[in-house]
Amino acid sequence: MNNANAYIYICEDTGNLGENFIKENLRWIPEFKQEQCGRYKKDIDKISCIVSYLLLQKGLREQYNIITPVSFIYNEYGKPYLKEYPGIFFNISHCKNRVVCALSKSEIGVDIQNIKNIHKIDCMLWTQKESYAKAKGVGITDILNLKNDYPKNIFYQIRGNDYYLSLCHLGVIKNKNISLFYERGNQI
DSSP states (O other): OOOOOOOEEEEOOOGGHHHHHHHHGGGGGGHHHHHHHHHSHHHHHHHHHHHHHHHHHHHHHHHOOOSSSOOEEEEEEEEEEESOOOOOOEEEEEETTTTEEEEEOOOOEEEEESSSTTHHHHHHHHHHHHHHHHHHHHHHHHHHHSOOOOOOGGGEEESSSSSSEEEESSBOOOGEEEEEEEEGGGGG
């Protein structure tokens, strides 16, 4: 395991963005992401798609001085990787009103869930398990087969008022190596 920083970008209030946000910001994402957004039926899903790419670009620009648009390649389970920058890893998750993007120079996974309809302990364990599976790059069906016996020092968790976020960082993780950036939906 290597010791690498992790950067977490959280965008809140995405539920307050509407059709105008989609029209104004669709042009800022590359064609392959525009096509992906076009396949979604609900505006909130289109917004999450746009915001996730904008957060990724913001993180790449601020942390790695990468200003050009990036494209993805995918593993057999659909985990995206940066085609142009194989040494930088990212992961994205979203829930109602929030989108999160995590970046690092080590394999990384992130999951965010609303607590409202889920027991808090179940939510914490599920986000841990899903972030671990995403960091490992395995399929969704493999999540259910994962035991909770993974090393605990690979997780960083945030408990918000109504959500749980788990970051799984397959490098050595220490609180001082985590940087959080909160964005408002209309300020990305």
